[in-house]
Amino acid sequence: MSNDMNRHIKIYRNVFIGLLFLTGLTVGASYIHFDVLWVGIALGLAIAFVKGFLVAANFMHLNDEKSFIYLTLCMTVVFFLVLFFMPTLWHNDLLKTPNHIPIQNGEVYKEIDHHGDHH
């Protein structure tokens, strides 16, 4: 137990140093001017994901956890992605807004004019 815990302590120390280094890197990268805005955003988020992975895998022990937890988290990721991208799909009308909303005994409740005027 003691040896195992000493190994853990060493890992936690290294992760701590890594997290502080990556925090500095995130701030430093934000001062770099990229010609394409998305490159800077992608870089910042990529570093954040690495930091998140370090915390989840080591401090939250997800690198050695029971399958039940992994299953729960997989479902969470799926629902999270749906939640995350649904507004974007709606915003770009990729879900295809119908031309009318049929409710109330099958009658057309509301016609939708895609140019902005609702009847």
Place this chain on the structure above:
Amino acid sequence: MKIPYNEELRPDTGLYNAKLGIWLFLASEVMLFGGLFSAYIMLRLSDPNWANYGQSALNVPLATLNTAVLITSSVTMVMSWVSLKLNDLKKYKFYMGLTLLCSFGFLIIKYIEYTSKFDHGLYPSTNNFLAVYFTLTGLHGLHVIGGILVNGYFFGPGIKMWNTEPERFTNRIEVAGLYWHFVDLVWIFLFPALYLL
């Protein structure tokens, strides 16, 4: 009556009950923050005036310091659990005390940031960016306060359990730690999303 699976593992899940409970709770928390992150992206992409909302007025050095403080508190939190695993209550108190100090430090820095915004007439109602900023950091701050209450209890009156049920108390600290690391995890994404990008 003794509540089952507080210490021993359930045969079907391989977990003690509180650990399963906290992971389900954290899953719901992912959805809560995920919804708000999604709203943030939506507002940012659809608002042509976003660049004029004064994101650059945010105090990056203070937020960087706050990030370091929260990361430190995550390490001290996990070290308090390790100390209990090594049967060292004195070290547990030391690390848990440090975790609480860092937590209060985070809130104090946040308070300085907030008052600075208010002094300059910047409120959640000022524009879309500040609405998102105050909502996300405010909700995160509430989670920090929740963590302080729980950790404060385990630092104070709750520590008595160590004398009667040491393994159960160690499990409680592990569960409280999982919550606290999640709070750290959320900030790791909030920091670049709100201050830097």
